[in-house]
Amino acid sequence: MAVKIQDALKTAVDRIEKTNACTPLLDAEVLLCHVLKKDRLFLYTHRNEDLKDEDVDAFNELIERRIEGMPVAYIVKKQEFMSLNFYVEEGVLIPRPDTEILVENVIKWAKTRNNDHMTIVDLGTGSGAITVSLAKYIKNAFVYSVDLSRHALEIGKKNARLNEVTENTNFLEGDLFTPLKDKLEEKVDVLVSNPPYIPKEEIENLQIEVKKFEPKLALDGGFDGLDFYRRIVEKAPLFVKKGGLVALEVGHDQADVVKEMMENEGHYSEIKKIKDLAGIERVVEATL
Template sequence: MNIKELLNRSDQFLAARGIESSRLDAEVLMADLLDMERINLYVKYDYPLKNVEIDNYRERIKKRAQRIPVAYITEKKEFMSLEFKVKEGVLIPRPDTENLVEAVIEYCRKEELQSPQIIDVGTGSGAIAVSLAHYLEDAKVVGVDLSTEAIKVARQNMDEHELSERMSILKSDLLKEFIKREITGIDIIVSNPPYISKSEMEKLPPEVKKEPKTALAAGEDGLAYYKKLIPQAEKVLKNGGKLFLEIGYQQAEAVKALFGSSWVEVEVKKDYSENDRIAAAQFKKE
C-alpha cells in the first residue's frame, strides 16, 4: 500500500467518526510518522509503505478516532514558529495565545526594557515562557506551574531550546512561592490561566476534554483564577510593572472590573479574529 491509498482510507475512516479535519489530521500524522514535511507527501504519493509503517500509522489513526488530539499523538506542537514537546496531562498551546506573547514582546521593545524580569504563571508546556526568552534575548524568565507533569515538560522544552541560562521553571500555586520568598520588583507577569466557566466546560469538543481540566476550568463564572492572581501580582510586581492576561472573548468587562485602585492603564486587546483576548494593566502603588 502506498501513501495516497492509506491517506484516502484514513481520511474516510476519520470522517465517518465525526472528525471534521479528517484529511488534515491524516496527513499530519503521516508526515510526522515518516519524518517529513506535509507538502512532501504529495510528491511521494506512490511511496510504498513498509508493514511496520502501516501498522504504526493505523494505531495513530485509531487514537485520533477516539478523539485524542493530534498533538498528543505526535507529542509536539508548533507555537510562535518554535516546536514544543507536549504530552497528555499538559495543555496544548493554542494559536490564540500567540497574541499574548506578541503583546509582551511589543511592550518590552516599545519601552526599551533592559533585561526584563518576567514570570509566566501557569506555564504548562512552557510555550509562553520559552517563546519570550527566545525572542527577548536579554530577558530573564521564570515559568511556574503547580503540575509536576507540566514542570517536567516545560523544563524539557527549556533545555531543548537551550535557554536554561536565562530561564528557570518553578513549582508554585500561582505566585504563592514568590510571595513566600518575598520576591518583588518583577517587571512583567504574564498568564494564560484557566478561564472556562462551568457551563462552557460542558460544551467543549471531545478533543479539548482530553486535556487537563485543571488547565481549563475556572469555577462557575470562569473568573476564579483572575480573582486570585491579580491581588497576588500586586505583591510581586515593581511599581510600574505590567500584568498581561489572556481572557475569554466574553470576559473583558468582568476582568477589567477586577483591577482595583492599584492599577492604571487597564486595557483590552483583540486577537486576529477581532475577539477580546488580552487584558493588560500597569501596577501603581498608592
C-alpha cells in the same frame, strides 16, 4: 496488497471525518508524516508511492487513536508555537495559536523598554510555551514559571532545554504567587498568565479532544471561569513594579469583566483589551 500514499490518506480522512473533527486531511497528513519521518510536500510528490506494510500498520494505529479523540499533538508529541518546537504529552495543555497574541503583545511592550534586565513571571507553566517563547525572544529577560503540576514543570524544563533557554528560566512549583513570596515582591517587570478560564459546568460540553484528554487542572476556572483572574488581579500589585505590565489571556466573553476587575482594584492604569485575528477580545493588559 500494496497501499499507495494517496489511498492510505483518503481512507484515513474518510474515517476521521465521521468523528466531526475540524481538520481531517491535515490530521491524516501530519500523522502519516510522523510515521514516514517526512514533510507534507513529500506526501504530494510521492502520492503514488507504495507504503511499506509496517508503515501502513503504524499509520492505522495512529488513526485509531485520533478517532478515539486523542489530539494530534499528543499522538506525535509535538506542537509548534511562536515558530518554536515544543514537546507535549498528556498531562499538559497543548499550546494554542490564540495564545501567540498574548506573547506577541508582551514582546512588543518589552521592546519599548530600555531595561538591562527584565524579570518576567508566567503563572501557569503548562507546556512552557509562554515561558520559553518570552525567554527566547526578549533580550535580557529572566522568566520565572510557576505551576501546581510537577508534571507540567518537568515538561516546561524539557522545552526550555530543547529551545536553549535553561539559563534564563526558573521553574517553581506552587499555587500562583506562593513560590514568589519573600523573593520577588515589587521586582517583577512583566506578569503574564493564561490561567484556567473555563466555567466548571461547561467542561463537559467541550470537544472530546479537550474534555477527555487535556488536564482539567489547566481548564477549570471555577463556577464562572473567573476564579484565577480575581486572585491574580488582587495580588499582582504586590509583585509587579510600578510601571510594570500585567497581561492576561481571557476567554471569548471575559474581557469586559476582567477589565472591570482591574478598574475596581485601583492600582491599574492604561487597561486595554486586545483582539485576536478573528476579532475576539483575547487579552487584557494593564500597567501598574
